[in-house]
Amino acid sequence: MSDLSGYTPERTDWGRFALRWGLFVILGLFALWYLAPLFVMLTTSVKTLEEIRTGSLIALPREITFEPWAKAWSQACSGITCEGLRPYFFNSILLAVPSVAISTVIGALNGYVIAQWRFRGADTIFALLLFGCFIPFQVVLLPMAKMLGLLGLAGTIPGLMLVHVVYGIGFTTLFFRxxxxxxxxxxxxxxxxxxxGFLRIFVSIFLPLSVPIVVVSIIWQFTQIWNDFLFGVSFSSAGSQPVTVALNNIVNSTTGVKEYNVDMAAAIIAALPTLLVYVVAGKYFIRGLTAGSVKG
Amino acid sequence: MAPVLTIRNLRKAYGETVILHDVNIEIEEGDFLVLVGPSGCGKSTLLNCIAGLEPITGGSVAIGGREMTKAPPKDRDIAMVFQSYALYPTMTVAKNITFGMKVRGVDSATQKRKLEEVARQLQISQLLDRKPGQLSGGQRQRVAMGRALVREPKLFLFDEPLSNLDAKLRVEMRTEIKRLHQDLGASMVYVTHDQIEAMTLATKIVVMKGGVIQQIGAPSEIYNRPANMFVADFMGSPAMNLIPATVENGQVAIAREGDEPILIDLPGGASLPRDVVLGLRPEDIVEPGARSGAHVVPARCKVEVVEPAGADTYVVSRLGGAAVTARLSAETQARAGQPLDVAFDLGKASFFEPQTGARLN
Structure with missing residues (x-):
């Protein structure tokens, strides 16, 4: 090895300073670029229609009104009904919470069996489940519609739940395995x-270890199911539509004047739960990571 | 009284690959059986078969005189200590130790009493509320042993329990396990790849290679009368010298490069084939005059390497084309490159068949 005592850093302190600040500026610009739409949505949602018509898109509101939010929540019209997002928002909660819970539990059990109770064909079954992750949504639309019809679940929330659980098992199994x-x-x-025994070991030993991966599974599944539009629009009927479908209907309703402020407020309302899951669960995620790093 | 463990014609195969061939082992109450062999010899698999964690392909296992070949681990009246300790990471030390009792439905007063008893015995009473992650390697090891001890099983199984500890701690824990065995009088099966652990702990050693038992015997028997060249080479440090030699007219001749062969009278007039391998422990090559008798033969050897090891000095020479190590006292005058007078004590010499490696005398 060469002697390092005579080594002098080529980069001066000033050079390092410039590099660091250059990096900050670039990252800052990217952050602004990504935050711009959110800014426009937020500001537009609290402007009056009058102000939207006359002012600039990126200007701050001259006077703040929450009326568009109230309207989006309880009065906005989608199609022929004018109940706002509220009933559909609760549809989505009713759909997402059980679907996330069921698919996470099944995924955890699957992963536990495949990873720890090795049986003949375990790898094949895992490969097939994994393959399920790569099937595009559109491919399963028709077979799924037929299935739901046969089960008598077409156009209901439990039907939509079934679709999301089935589609989610591949991913949750992958995480837990x-x-x-x-x-x-x-x-x-x-x-x-x-x-x-089998269940005792799972409940007493493996589940308490699984906090970080349970949180990953919940974040992933909740985001997928809450944000899903295609399954929602295909397999729901008038009373059982999730919030994404309702949002689309509100924004695309062409009766009267286009209320951009209401549209923006509705979009933010529809996106809030996923944001909330990230903020709340993200914290647990980090905590879970450090707690789980205890080695046996 | 029925033997604690009886294994008959045990065979284990994964598809076409045979891991264990026709294993027969029997141990009595209070025996400390050590399964020793190089990595991949099947010793850990055998332990898992005894525990019931791996199904066996053929043969039978009986524990405490009861047939256990198909019984699940929980019904075998065993406790096991693992190499990785396998402590439940989310449970406290106390919960780790009592988990088995809780599963078996032991009442909580008994659980508490046994926990305190074992904690005192292993000196871990002050650790009971900690999680495994907050313990040192040695402490985890003690907890793992505590978990086994509360069970009070018919048979203890140890799967390389000391191999994750540093050298100093390993020696300490080795003594501790030996003391535990003496105090409890329990029967134990212990897997290790460390022949020193095997020698120091065992009342009975099983040497394995490639899924086949090479020799079963007391440590002194394994050390002094190895059944074949593999056992001779594996057990003992430094290893037994294996020197190619020829037998003629009742004399063993060891060839030397650029010198007359060393001729030694065969002890006890044993009849041997012409080509043999002479097995001689390093401590049976001594300073001239240190031992006497007809089987002690002086010879002058050229020293290649001198390795001082504190109490002893290992002197390496070359005989019959093989490196030969002598364990001499630290005061030896041996210098590398110089000739040295030594004496060969053939009183405990082993002779092996060069092709098969089997013992001849």
Missing amino acids: NFYVTIPADLLKAAKVDGA
């Missing part, structure tokens, strides 16, 4: 010697 393969096999063996 990849998490559980990193857990040493000795842990399962020790529990077996201690006399614990």
